[in-house]
Amino acid sequence: MTGEIVHKQVLKLMGNRFEISVVADDAEWAQQRIEMAIAEISRIEKLLTTFSDDSQTNQINKNAGIAPVKVDQEVFDLIARSLKISELTQGAFDITYGSIDKSLWNFDLNMKALPDATTARASVRLINYENVILDSQKVTVFLKEAGMRIGFGGIGKGYAADKAKAVLQANGVKSGIVNAAGDLVTWGTQPGGKPWTIAIADPDQETTPFSTLNISNMAIATSGNYAKYVIIGGKKYSHTIDPKTGLPVSGIKSVSIISPSAEFADAMATPVTVMGAYVGLDLINQLQNVACVIITDDSKVYTSKNINIK
Numbered sequence: 120m121t122g123e124i125v126h127k128q129v130l131k132l133m134g135n136r137f138e139i140s141v142v143a144d145d146a147e148w149a150q151q152r153i154e155m156a157i158a159e160i161s162r163i164e165k166l167l168t169t170f171s172d173d174s175q176t177n178q179i180n181k182n183a184g185i186a187p188v189k190v191d192q193e194v195f196d197l198i199a200r201s202l203k204i205s206e207l208t209q210g211a212f213d214i215t216y217g218s219i220d221k222s223l224w225n226f227d228l229n230m231k232a233l234p235d236a237t238t239a240r241a242s243v244r245l246i247n248y249e250n251v252i253l254d255s256q257k258v259t260v261f262l263k264e265a266g267m268r269i270g271f272g273g274i275g276k277g278y279a280a281d282k283a284k285a286v287l288q289a290n291g292v293k294s295g296i297v298n299a300a301g302d303l304v305t306w307g308t309q310p311g312g313k314p315w316t317i318a319i320a321d322p323d324q325e326t327t328p329f330s331t332l333n334i335s336n337m338a339i340a341t342s343g344n345y346a347k348y349v350i351i352g353g354k355k356y357s358h359t360i361d362p363k364t365g366l367p368v369s370g371i372k373s374v375s376i377i378s379p380s381a382e383f384a385d386a387m388a389t390p391v392t393v394m395g396a397y398v399g400l401d402l403i404n405q406l407q408n409v410a411c412v413i414i415t416d417d418s419k420v421y422t423s424k425n426i427n428i429k
Contacts, residue, residue: 135276219246277381302338334377371392
């Protein structure tokens with residue numbers, strides 16, 4: 120197996136930076152496989168995007184409060200799994216977050232004050248995963264309230280990464296990485312047989328990692344407030360909104376979730392941020408094959424029971 124190297128391509132898909140890496144000894148073969156992965160991610164983007172009128176997501180949103188919409192089985196199943204994660208996290212993860220009044224939240228320098236609690240709560244009035252009605256016989260999705268909207272911002276990148284990995288594996292790629300803007304899934308090993316490892320960034324200095332983890336054949340997703348936040352009254356608020364209060368969460372700098380599936384890791388990173396370090400870790404510790412690293416605003420590091428940080 121000599122001559123194997125990592126062939127990679129970086130491009131913008133689903134509004135995010137994707138990096139697809141394939142270990143192979145033939146550049147042309149590797150490139151063909153990368154193209155297959157890109158085609159798969161583009162296909163998923165067309166189904167899930169809210170930026171195109173004819174996407175299934177937008178059809179569901181347009182018919183909120185009016186009528187159920189027939190969707191592909193794949194979209195139906197992704198919504199069903201999203202609702203299960205909402206149940207698991209007691210609503211801290213909720214794909215109906217698309218209903219939130221965006222006018223309240225423009226995480227830019229002009230934001231000088233938090234909206235008052237009543238206004239904030241009114242803005243999240245339509246967020247309620249229990250009002251997503253699924254009919255598995257007819258494969259339809261119905262949003263009960265007019266004005267409700269779903270979006271896959273919290274789970275879609277991870278789902279696409281898993282699907283791209285499946286296409287690559289089905290086409291003979293023994294080792295590789297699909298990195299969807301920091302939500303990444305790995306399989307196999309590096310050239311030379313070493314496991315894939317990841318550095319978890321120090322949220323205060325994004326370029327300097329504070330630890331490395333072996334993540335071969337696992338996925339990892341990180342949600343952090345160092346990318347988008349505002350400081351109001353000396354306190355840092357992340358761009359993550361608590362779906363129950365409509366207010367931004369504070370207290371946590373970053374959450375990294377490690378699990379066999381990028382979709383699940385992606386979906387769990389935000390709710391653990393919303394739930395806070397203690398409740399979030401308690402939940403992760405009850406799950407099989409899931410691990411978590413949390414860094415709080417005071418730079419303390421918390422890890423789930425089943426993880427060893429080097």
